[in-house]
Amino acid sequence: MQNRHAATLSQTGPNFAAPVGTDGYAWWYVDALSDCGRYGVTVIVMLGCVFSPWYAAARRRGPTDPLQHSAINVALYGAAGHRWALTERGRADVERDATRLTIGPSSVLWRDGALQIVVDEVTSPWPTRLRGTITVRPRFTLATTHVLDANGHHRWAPIATDSPVELEFEQPKLRWRGTAYFDSNEGDRPLERDFDSWHWSRATQHGTTKIFYDTDWSMSDDDTRARTSPSAAARGRSIGLEVASDGRCSSLDSPPLCELPTTNWGIHRRSRCDAGQRATVVDTLEDGPFYARSLLRLPLDGSDWTAFHESVSLRRFARRWVQLLLPVKLPRRVLRRG
Numbered sequence: 001m002q003n004r005h006a007a008t009l010s011q012t013g014p015n016f017a018a019p020v021g022t023d024g025y026a027w028w029y030v031d032a033l034s035d036c037g038r039y040g041v042t043v044i045v046m047l048g049c050v051f052s053p054w055y056a057a058a059r060r061r062g063p064t065d066p067l068q069h070s071a072i073n074v075a076l077y078g079a080a081g082h083r084w085a086l087t088e089r090g091r092a093d094v095e096r097d098a099t100r101l102t103i104g105p106s107s108v109l110w111r112d113g114a115l116q117i118v119v120d121e122v123t124s125p126w127p128t129r130l131r132g133t134i135t136v137r138p139r140f141t142l143a144t145t146h147v148l149d150a151n152g153h154h155r156w157a158p159i160a161t162d163s164p165v166e167l168e169f170e171q172p173k174l175r176w177r178g179t180a181y182f183d184s185n186e187g188d189r190p191l192e193r194d195f196d197s198w199h200w201s202r203a204t205q206h207g208t209t210k211i212f213y214d215t216d217w218s219m220s221d222d223d224t225r226a227r228t229s230p231s232a233a234a235r236g237r238s239i240g241l242e243v244a245s246d247g248r249c250s251s252l253d254s255p256p257l258c259e260l261p262t263t264n265w266g267i268h269r270r271s272r273c274d275a276g277q278r279a280t281v282v283d284t285l286e287d288g289p290f291y292a293r294s295l296l297r298l299p300l301d302g303s304d305w306t307a308f309h310e311s312v313s314l315r316r317f318a319r320r321w322v323q324l325l326l327p328v329k330l331p332r333r334v335l336r337r338g
Helices: 053-061 224-228 230-234 319-326
Strands: 023-033 039-047 068-077 085-090 093-094 100-103 108-111 114-122 128-135 154-171 174-187 195-205 207-216 236-245 249-251 259-260 267-274 280-287 291-300 304-314
Touching: 023 154, 023 195, 023 259, 023 304, 039 114, 039 174, 068 108, 068 114, 068 280, 085 114, 093 114, 108 224, 108 291, 128 174, 154 195, 154 207, 195 291, 207 267, 207 291, 207 304, 267 291, 267 304
Parallel strands: none
Antiparallel strands: 023 039, 023 174, 039 068, 068 085, 093 100, 100 108, 108 114, 114 128, 128 154, 154 174, 195 207, 195 304, 207 236, 236 249, 259 267, 280 291, 291 304
């Protein structure tokens, strides 16, 4: 843990003007569930789209400007159906300052302590329109970053937990209120250079949020410090946090690892729950060749918690056959202004 602000954070919230170095990335992530439990949404706003085959191919040719590969990913889940949009844009389609970031026709704005996401996207692989707004109103913001790898190349910062959220879409016609989570990640190098995989989850109940982040490091890197540092013996890092309803954040002694069923693509999933108990996959929201997003039921502290969960295999992502599949759900379009 580092008691300093990440570049992706200001003193009071996100910093969309954060510097992003060559071959690096910065992203801001929101997930939310409706109060009725029937709907969910995730949004990832990316400068340097880390899972882009176009960005990976450009890096193979030489040092690459991450803003040439920017995107806003929006996924809707629930009774209205499953919708997914992730279209990559170029630098000419990016406008930003500290409080506003526009990528193509969609944008995010931090104003008066609230995050407003304006969505105007087309889904893939089957084209339909996603158009509407998502407003997150944090009760508090956090400002501590956490290093995820051996040498500080990759950092993660939870910004707000247990935040009221309002979603209002024109297309599809959808309106609900619920609870949201908001964080950011930034890095100086491609993820697949330093990680084999990670497993992340967050669960909120009665105002308290528990977050578990388990990373598995790649040992193929030529950085000898990663091979020789004492912490590298574990080949990864585990972070457990508990955020109280008043914003107090403390380290958490993570409960034991629990194995989950693999996905249809063979992606290994694991999380953490009370000793002797079993976590349950309520729904697999995304099932791809290298990435899985799930909704879990986690036994924690003697009761059941509902958790967003993701498992990522960077080793699988780096394979060329996976790179060839990805444009089906991640098209690239450059909309030149002026």
